[in-house]
Structure formats: structure tokens, C-alpha cells
Amino acid sequence: IxxxxxxxxxxxxxxxxxxYRPESLDEIVGNERAVTELKRWADAWNRGNPKKHAVILSGSPGTGKTSSALALAKDYGWPAIELNTSDARNATKIKKVATFGAINETFDNNGSFVSSHKGGRKLIVLDEADNLYEKIKDNGKNDMSDKGGKRAIIDTIKITKQPIILIVNDYYNLIKGSGENLKRTCKLIKFYNxxxxxxxxxxxxxxxxxxxxxxxxxxxxxxxxxxxxxxxxxxxxxxxxxxxxxxxxxxxxxxxxxxxxxxIFDALRDIFKTRDIQNIKESVSNLDEDPNSV
Ligand SMILES: Nc1ncnc2c1ncn2[C@@H]1O[C@H](COP(=O)(O)OP(=O)(O)OP(=O)(O)O)[C@@H](O)[C@H]1O
Ligand SMILES: [Mg+2]
Incomplete structure (x- = not known):
């Protein structure tokens, strides 16, 4: 050690x-155009007439996509609800949150209902949506990646009462197959390096x-x-x-x-941030180092 x-x-x-994660969209470095487009989209939601219910933020790692989504939520006073899209079972949860009325209710970060006298708009953030529901695959029989996942999201976007942000590294991977309709239902906002x-x-x-x-x-x-x-x-x-x-x-x-x-930096990051012993073992075994010296 x-x-x-x-x-x-x-x-x-x-x-x-x-x-030093940006607290407000004004603190986002670069990508001025993306930030402007995000604000325009959010303003349209506030006026009640967004052309597209959802936006897709696409771009390379570390360019500010997640930060921008969270900063937008702060700037507009919309609680951000981050929902995981890697598991098909969450499709129902996402739909539930998206279609619930905007007034008088709110949800916590896990999508559970929380009574609130304030209520208001919620920003649904589907981060790392590159592989929508691809984790559900039992022996190839139940591949939800194309069948259920993307279609479920598209259906939800059509009827959502809450603004939705999808975040991906690879836009083309997202829109392939039955994701094609995402092109029409979402506004694409590209993040450049x-x-x-x-x-x-x-x-x-x-x-x-x-x-x-x-x-x-x-x-x-x-x-x-x-x-x-x-x-x-x-x-x-x-x-x-x-x-x-x-x-x-x-x-x-x-x-x-x-x-x-x-x-080794990346592995240590994993180790300090994970409680999953299997992940730790994997991180260590992927290292080009003797695990004992780590
Ligand atoms: N445009 C930016 N302006 C200011 N800080 C940034 C920006 N982009 C990244 N950062 C810094 O890097 C960290 C990670 O950024 P962020 O999570 O927004 O990246 P990302 O685009 O979502 O990457 P990934 O695709 O890996 O999820 C932030 O917490 C912040 O410290
Ligand atoms: Mg991110």
C-alpha cells in the first residue's frame, strides 16, 4: 500500500x-450551441408547447452531457429524476413517472411516489442510454434491446407530460433498428469536444x-x-x-x-467507489500489477 x-x-x-461540476448551464465549458438549444427546449416546455418532448444529448465522454442535464434541472428548478435504462423492468417505472400529472405530485430518485404540496415539473434523465435494456437477454431468447426497450421509450416519449433527456455516447447505436423512430420523436443535441x-x-x-x-x-x-x-x-x-x-x-x-x-488509477477509482466485491476482483485482475502490491 x-x-x-x-x-x-x-x-x-x-x-x-x-x-467543480457545473452548478448552472452558465458554467458549462464550451458547447455554447448545445447549451442554447437545451435552454430553448426547456423554455418551450415552460410555455407548454415543446415541439419535441425529449432531447438526446450525444457526445464523447467527459464533454459535459450529464453535467448539462443536471445543471438544466437546477437552473429551471425541476427536480431531476435519473432512471436507469439498462434494465427492461424499468420501462414501466419510466412510463409511470413520465405520464403522471405535473401538479401536486412528485417522485423521488427511484421513481417512487412522494406526496408533495409543491409538485411541479420533473426532469427525467435517462443517462447512459446507449444500450437501452440490453441487459435483459436470457440465452438470446429474451433480447429486449430491440423488441421492447426502444419501443417502450418511444411510446413513453410520445405521451410524456414531463421533459425527458436521453444521454448517449453513440447516437447511431441508439437510433439503429427499432430506435429509428427516436430520430423523429427526439431533438438531437450534439456535444462536441x-x-x-x-x-x-x-x-x-x-x-x-x-x-x-x-x-x-x-x-x-x-x-x-x-x-x-x-x-x-x-x-x-x-x-x-x-x-x-x-x-x-x-x-x-x-x-x-x-x-x-x-x-491502476481507473481500477482504484472502481475499488473506492464500489461495494461489489466481484467488481473489485475484476478491477484488480485487469491490472498489470501484482494484486498483493495493490
Ligand atoms: N463542459 C464542461 N464544463 C465544465 N466541466 C465539465 C464539462 N464537461 C465535463 N466536465 C467535468 O467533468 C466531469 C464529468 O462530466 P460529465 O459527467 O458531464 O461528462 P459526460 O459528458 O456525461 O461524460 P460520459 O459520457 O462519460 O458520461 C464533470 O463533473 C466536470 O467536473
Ligand atoms: Mg455522463
Whole structure:
């Protein structure tokens, strides 16, 4: 454990990607157009006449899709209800939440009914919807991925009384097969990889807030290297700065270590964030390291 003490500190610290997750759409870095389109769609819901009941946010990992959905919910004062689409059994739950009247009732995060005198609009967020219901497959007999899953979602979108956001990495995977109708029923909002310059600005703000003196060239390098993945840029910054308040080009060498042993960071992340022993075993066995030294 000594060998990896830096990593352990890293995972005991507050995760900067959470600490600096945008609270409002105004804080989303890059993707101005996507943000504007999201706001327009939400405004139409508020006026009661949205052209499309649902939007699909598509784009690469770490570009701000989930953050934007949650920020929208905050900005508009709509409680976000995140429902898992990987299990076909949730189709009924989603439909129930989506079609319930907007006034006087609300649901908690699991879709259970919660009485509320306030009520109001709820934002239904179907995150990581790439493989709608694909987990239900018993020996190929019961493949819900195409039969039930996508169709159920499409039907729900048609009749929903609540705004729905679907989030995917791969739009084409979503709309293939019986997902074709999603093209017509949803508004597509694409997230592009933000420019290094925008990411640079965010990293600089984080450094200021953390009291870190940074060589701007080093920040520029991190922004370039992450290839538009803001999550990994912020993670890199935190992993370099975890035991110092000074960031120079030399400290980037620690990142080379991360590149080489990138998997160990990811595995430790899994280990610290999971309670599922099988996942832990898998994470460790996927490592290019002796499990005993981990
Ligand atoms: N556009 C952004 N502006 C500000 N911070 C961002 C942005 N995108 C990502 N981040 C940072 O990265 C973290 C992860 O972002 P987010 O969860 O929104 O990515 P995502 O696009 O949903 O990725 P994935 O496809 O992997 O789910 C955020 O908590 C935030 O710290
Ligand atoms: Mg996400």
C-alpha cells in the first residue's frame, strides 16, 4: 500500500470532478450551441408547447452531457429524476413517472411516489442510454434491446407530460433498428469536444480556487493532452497536485506515470467507489500489477 500511498491520498480526497461540476448551464465549458438549444427546449416546455418532448444529448465522454442535464434541472428548478435504462423492468417505472400529472405530485430518485404540496415539473434523465435494456437477454431468447426497450421509450416519449433527456455516447447505436423512430420523436443535441483553450480556462480557475501556483505551459499541456475529455483533464490536474501547491512542467512527469499505469488509477477509482466485491476482483485482475502490491 506504501507504493501507492499517493494514489490512496487521491482517492480519499474530494473528487475535483465532482467538486467543480457545473452548478448552472452558465458554467458549462464550451458547447455554447448545445447549451442554447437545451435552454430553448426547456423554455418551450415552460410555455407548454415543446415541439419535441425529449432531447438526446450525444457526445464523447467527459464533454459535459450529464453535467448539462443536471445543471438544466437546477437552473429551471425541476427536480431531476435519473432512471436507469439498462434494465427492461424499468420501462414501466419510466412510463409511470413520465405520464403522471405535473401538479401536486412528485417522485423521488427511484421513481417512487412522494406526496408533495409543491409538485411541479420533473426532469427525467435517462443517462447512459446507449444500450437501452440490453441487459435483459436470457440465452438470446429474451433480447429486449430491440423488441421492447426502444419501443417502450418511444411510446413513453410520445405521451410524456414531463421533459425527458436521453444521454448517449453513440447516437447511431441508439437510433439503429427499432430506435429509428427516436430520430423523429427526439431533438438531437450534439456535444462536441471542447477546445483546449476552453479547458485551459477551467483548469486555471480550479488552480486559483485551490491556491495552486501553476506554470501556464503545464496547464496548456494538460488541456491539449486530454483530447476534449474535461473529466480526464480535471483528474490529471488533481492527481498531479495532490501533494503540492506548485505545478510546473516537471510535475507533468507524474502524468507520464499515469499514462503508463493509467489502468491502476481507473481500477482504484472502481475499488473506492464500489461495494461489489466481484467488481473489485475484476478491477484488480485487469491490472498489470501484482494484486498483493495493490
Ligand atoms: N463542459 C464542461 N464544463 C465544465 N466541466 C465539465 C464539462 N464537461 C465535463 N466536465 C467535468 O467533468 C466531469 C464529468 O462530466 P460529465 O459527467 O458531464 O461528462 P459526460 O459528458 O456525461 O461524460 P460520459 O459520457 O462519460 O458520461 C464533470 O463533473 C466536470 O467536473
Ligand atoms: Mg455522463
Amino acid at each position: 506504501l507504493k501507492y500511498s499517493r494514489l490512496v491520498i487521491f482517492y480519499l480526497m474530494e473528487d475535483w470532478t465532482e467538486k 471542447p477546445y483546449p483553450n476552453s479547458i485551459f480556462g477551467l483548469l486555471k480557475r480550479i488552480c486559483i480556487s485551490e491556491g495552486i501556483t501553476a506554470d501556464l505551459k503545464a496547464l496548456k499541456t494538460i488541456s491539449d493532452r486530454c483530447k476534449g475529455d474535461i473529466r480526464s483533464a480535471v483528474n490529471d490536474l488533481q492527481s498531479i497536485c495532490l501533494d503540492k501547491k506548485q505545478l510546473d512542467m516537471q510535475s507533468l512527469n507524474a502524468l507520464g506515470y499515469r499514462d503508463k499505469n493509467k489502468i
